[in-house]
Amino acid sequence: MSQARVISGVGVGRGAVVGPVARAHPVPVVSAAAPAPSDPEEAATRLTEVFSQVAASLQARADAASGTLKDVLSATALMASDPALGSQAVERVRGGTDPALAVWQVAGEFIEMFTAVGGYMAERATDLASVRDRVVAALMGLPEPGVPALERPSVVVAEDLSPADTAVLDLDNVLGIVIEKGGPTSHTAIIAGQLGLPCVVRAGEASALVDGDVVAVDAAHGTVTVDPDDAVVAAVVARREALAALGEDTGDGATADGHGVQLLANIGTAADAERLTDAAVQGVGLFRTEVLFLDAQTAPAQDEQAANYGRALAALGGRKVVIRTLDAGADKPLAFVTQPGEENPALGVRGYRLVRTAPELLTTQLAAIAQAQASTGGRPWVMAPMIATVGEAADFAAAAREAGLDTVGVMIEVPAIALRARDVLAVVDFVSIGTNDLAQYTMATDRLRGELVDLLDMWQPAILDLVAGTAEVGAEVGKPVGVCGESAADPIMALVLTGMGVTSLSMSPASIPAVRFALRQHTMETCQAMAQAARSAPSAAEARAAALAHVEPHVRDVLALD
Structure with missing residues (x-):
């Protein structure tokens, strides 16, 4: 039997968990040398449709959510519906610019302007970047960036997670978190600790993990075991039971x-x-x-x-x-x-x-x-x-x-x-x-x-x-x-x-x-x-x-x- 592959990082917490990977998708890369569309008018029409689809998708998720998650998604959906962003991108496409590049350029100009204004507008720059990334991914036929909707309890794996990403996590289906970058005092690590979720950060080799891979996350040792064998799974179960048993002591802290x-x-x-x-x-x-x-x-x-x-x-x-x-x-x-x-x-x-x-x-x-x-x-x-x-x-x-x-x-x-x-x-x-x-x-x-x-x-x-x-x-x-x-x-x-x-x-x-x-x-x-x-x-x-x-x-x- 071949030895299971172990990815090392920095653990946050003491817990351990076994579950399938749910991969957070990265932001798409847009080439500045992207060729002009063969039919600019058809490309412009397609771009308008994609903006509408992204706005509708975000609003549907917002309608099904509550609390902070609902607020974040609603704000992002509103930004996707903003006619200024879409119309300026469409004009560039009609002028011969690749649709994805046009969205990237126009959004970048707005983000720069919002950031310079500061205050409320600077805060909205994050929402705009999220819209940009979703529209560009749809245009390029790539998965939507960020954490996907979780249909089963999963271990979320990502290059990194922003505060906006963690705000939209479906915590009922998050077993643990693995981050390729970050650190133990990052926003994601603190949130994971607060929620009692096993977390491993600085796990660079986790970039090779794909959706559906089964992993054992051991926060105490800072390891992620890919396709764990029965012994590793048993150890995870034993750890979880041991930590749960500690909760039976409800007395005050004392030596x-x-x-x-x-x-x-x-x-x-x-x-x-x-x-x-x-x-x-x-x-x-x-x-x-x-x-x-x-x-x-x-x-x-x-x-x-x-x-x-x-x-x-x-x-x-x-x-x-x-x-x-x-x-x-x-x-x-x-x-x-x-x-x-x-x-x-x-x-x-x-x-x-x-x-x-x-x-x-x-x-x-x-x-x-x-x-x-x-x-x-x-x-x-x-x-x-x-x-x-x-x-x-x-x-x-x-x-x-x-x-x-x-x-x-x-x-x-x-x-x-x-x-x-x-x-x-x-x-x-x-x-x-x-x-x-x-x-x-x-x-x-x-x-x-x-x-x-x-x-x-x-x-x-x-x-x-x-x-x-x-x-x-x-x-x-x-x-x-x-x-x-x-x-x-x-x-x-x-x-x-x-x-x-x-x-x-x-x-x-x-x-x-x-x-x-x-x-x-x-x-x-x-x-x-x-x-x-x-x-x-x-x-x-x-x-x-x-x-x-x-x-x-x-x-x-x-x-x-x-």
Whole structure:
């Protein structure tokens, strides 16, 4: 029997799954040297028909969808029906340009114009590109780009997935995701982790996979096995059963000797909070409020925001809820406030820095959180993202307290503020470490560039030092230091963070049972030894290996940590 082919990448999560491949089709390539049509008038007629077909197809899918999926498809269908795009392309075809090239050229000009205008128009550029790609593919007789409609539970395989692609995924039929590019902190990886879907990124050899291939996706080991044999399938089933069994423990987070560590969930919407009503979580450590803003064409009003936050507070029934104020900019632009033309948005006006250009956003949001607090009787914690100076921390704390909010903190994402943790904790009540951005800014590495994933590794010694230093200060002054980056979802890292003195770990709800189990099996003394071993190592790989050496063998087996 020939050995099964194994594709290696970077895993996201601990799960495993077996299923058929559903290939996401790439954007077609249009040649600038495409020949003129033999019959321009006939080609123009055909082009008009294709625009109508694409618009009708998109609208039909929108009508059958709901929520975000419906909104995305409806907006794209409307763009396909826009007479300006079609008529200008048709005129070029009548003038002797190849139909696909004409669509590509005209759409490109509109996209360039929309992007230059910025704001709402820049947001529509994505919809226009989607229409362009669909029309061009139809003209060239190629499959529609993006993820096809899934008719059965499948493993989605793609070169990469944009936020728009993930927004239209039929999650009822997605077993797992395999990405040829990307990285573990990319949009797709974060969404997969949030949903508990096994995911492997940076799997370059997955380009050879085709629809119908059967694969076993093992997120814990970062592998994709093509045409798995009975032994591999049995291992996947055993893993799924073992992870499911961990969910039977619904107690609070604590080490084997009783040292408490809060286990919290990361959420993005009030609906996410309502799904946690009966979940074994101690609360929410990160409520990403920007989800409410991202699809809006104007800033949500105070009452609308208050209703949203109130739903979340009511759903959690008195459990801890940490609300992060608006974290927009960079890879999360806002139609009504993002500044066009920033050369490096990740280093620009994002997060708390929006007070420089649109201070009313923060004022309204804090008032809305206070309104939700009053209406529900909840006691939300509130924190600001992208704080870079002690002065910014103090200003935010003053504004939040003036609004009537008692427990105020900031995110530790910028190395400058981690180095001044003592001064920061003198003016706020708690801090929460966002490890994805902290890694990005410490290592001067764009978190969206998958080819630099090794530099973004949370096990990098410099990142560990910044986290440990912050946690040590928190312990000294008696104030909470949490981690809400997805690194908290790694059971080995969770033990190390606990050993450093981190007081809460917030992650996707699906990741909590494995972390709870790992904590239960190790004493605080062991966690401290793991932290010391990791920090003494000279490289990321050696840091993880040093920590792993202290993990109990049965834990390594159950969680597939080796």
